[in-house]
C-alpha cells in the first residue's frame with residue numbers, strides 16, 4: 100500500500116522528474132468506465148467459476164513468454180488453437196497474447212511438448228526432415244498433416260529430436276528473453292537474444308526507443324521507463340534490417356509509491372528556475388550518450404556502507420507546499436554523517452566531477468551501454484573527469500552542498516536518459532543478466 104508521509108530530515112528538495120500531462124475529464128471518465136467493466140467482469144467470473152471447476156483435467160494458467168503466439172501455445176500444449184482461443188474469449192484474438200499476462204490452457208494434460216516453429220525460410224518439411232535426420236512421412240504423421248508436402252506455414256511442427264522451444268521469434272533470432280515478466284514502471288529493463296547472423300536491429304517499447312547493441316550473434320537491448328510510465332499492455336517492437344516487423348505486447352503492471360509533502364520556505368521557495376533547467380539540460384546531454392560495451396564486470400553495490408536511514412525512496416511522489424503530486428524523486432537518499440565515504444557502485448569512467456548549483460558536489464559515472472550513476476551533495480569530490488574507477492573505489496564524501504536540507508547522499512541511476520530505481524537494479528541483478536547475454540563473465544566475490 101502507498102504510505103503518505105510528511106518528509107523530514109535530510110533530503111534534497113528539487114531532484115524530481117516532472118509528471119506527464121495530467122488526466123482531463125474525458126480521460127477520467129474513460130478510466131472510471133474501464134474500472135466498472137473490470138468489476139463486472141470479476142462478478143461474471145465468480146458466477147461461472149463453479150462450472151469451470153467441474154472439468155476433470157487440470158486447467159493451466161500459463162504466463163505468456165516472448166514468442167508465445169496462439170498457434171505456438173496450441174501446439175505446445177497439444178490442443179486445437181480454437182479451443183485455446185475460446186477458453187480465452189475475453190482476450191482480443193486479433194492480437195498476440197500479452198507477454199507477462201495469464202492465458203488459460205483448458206483440459207490440459209499438463210505436458211509441454213518441445214519442437215520448433217516452421218517459418219517461411221525453413222524450407223518446408225523435407226528440408227527439416229533432412230536437417231533433423233528424420234523423414235517427411237514420420238513428421239507428417241506426428242503433426243497431423245494430411246499431405247507430407249503441405250505443412251502449414253507458421254505452425255509449430257513436432258520434430259522428435261528437436262529441442263528448440265516452439266516459439267515465434269523475430270526473423271533471424273534463435274532466442275529472445277526479457278529481463279522482467281511482467282514489468283513495472285521505474286525498473287531498468289533489458290532484452291537479450293541470440294541471432295542466426297549479425298543484423299542491424301531497431302527496438303522500441305511503446306514510444307520509447309531501446310538502446311540495442313549487437314556483437315558476435317548476441318543482442319542486448321536496454322532501457323528505463325521512469326516512475327510515471329503508465330501501466331498497460333504496450334507493444335515491444337523489433338525491426339531487423341530487411342526483415343518483417345515483429346511485435347508482441349509486454350505487460351506493465353502498476354508500481355507502489357510513497358507520497359511526500361514538502362514545505363519550501365524562504366530562500367528555497369525562491370529558487371532560480373532557469374539555473375535548475377540549465378543544469379538539467381547540461382547533464383541530459385551526457386546521460387543520452389551510450390557506449391556500445393559494458394564497462395562493469397561484476398554486480399553493482401550501494402555507493403554507501405554506513406548511513407543512518409533511507410530518507411527518501413526512488414519514485415516518491417512529491418507535493419510542494421500543498422500543490423499536486425506532479426513530480427517524483429529521481430534517486431534514493433541516504434541520511435548519513437558528513438564526511439562518510441561514498442564509493443563507485445560499479446566499474447566505469449568518471450564523466451563529471453564538480454560543484455553544481457542544485458546537486459552540489461557531484462560525481463557522474465558512465466558504466467557503458469547508456470547506464471550512468473550519479474552521487475550528489477558531496478562535501479568533497481575525490482576524482483577527475485576521464486578517470487577510470489573500480490567498484491568500491493572512493494569518489495567523494497557525504498555533505499549537504501547544493502539544494503539540500505542536511506547531510507545526505509542522493510544516488511541516482513539512468514538508462515538511456517531515464518531515471519530508474521537504483522535499489523531495484525541491485526535486487527534484480529540485471530547487471531549480471533546482461534553480461535551473461537553478452538557472453539562476458541560476471542565476477543562475483
Ligand SMILES: [Zn+2]
Pocket residue numbers: 110111114411428430431432508509510
Ligand atoms: Zn534525493
